[in-house]
Amino acid sequence: MAIKVEKILLDLVAIPSVSPLSNAPVIDYAEKYLGGWKIKRYPYRDAAGVEKINLVATTRPGIAELALVCHTDTVPYDAGWSEAVRPVIRAGKLYGRGSCDVKGFLACVLAAVARVKVSKSLAVVLTADEEVGCLGAKFLARKKVLRARNMVIGEPTGLRPVCAGKGYGLAEIVVRGKEAHSAFPSKGRSAIFDAARVVTRLERVAKRLEARKNRAFDPPFTTLNVGLIQGGTAKNIIAGECRITVEWRPVPGQPGDWAAELIREALKGFDARLDVKRIDPAFEPSTSRKLAGMVESMTGRSATTVSFGTEAAHLSTMTSEAIVFGPGDMTVAHRSGEFVAVKDLKKCVGYLGELIGLLCT
């Protein structure tokens, strides 16, 4: 008899796998459901020296007709949330860290592949360090470990196919002034006054980004946020330095560094430097929409877009078409009390089984 999906999920949630820990215990657990598959591990060490493992399992060599992708790490949890790694099922909902993002989907994958016999190539890809910048996915994309025709990447989308997503950019602006005693302003130049002018210009950059619309998204443009500002050393010192952290989320069809170019222009005339820390590409929609169409008709839900980053932006180079899909609601993820509905897990196992049947048998 097939093992129940909620039983698999209870096991998975009970294995702590917050990003700083090694994900090896989750990988070892998942491997037990992939008996007879060709398994390849792609280990690497993270910045702290902890071993992380990406796993690529295939039923046969060659281009995979379908690849099911899932990350194995979770965000941290509050020490006061006792159910975080002691999951429970209450009133049809399974509570615990990662139940929704995204061990729920992983449990569905493991339950689905155990039930279906395939004659073509099916792949299961498990990644590390998604929550800290899609490091595992980037590693696999760089190494081009797999070719697939269709790829389903797990994230809580409420069982709705997602066919495009915004990218991500992060940068720090360092504005320099000249320190002096605050009683003698003419001896120095305040980095904070200059930074304030820079911030006003950044607001104008945001307006320019807003003017270019992509109606597939909500909001329908590249957003820009000044999330942090930090400067000065004391109330009676003219500030010598001020740092501004700025992020942007570019819509597909727009160069991911366009915002960075506009910011650089905005810094002209100031003693200021732009350090771009990260530019993740957008998840560009595929032109074929074959897979998205299949999942749309299966679920009765039309495809949508998301404004947050996913591994799809990196992994879509390995496949003809990718969608992001999974049970659970992203708005309950990343917080205490995270849960997924057991009935949605069961539906998802059914959809994945159907998809495997259509593409791999």
Ligand SMILES: [Zn+2]
């Ligand atoms: Zn996730």
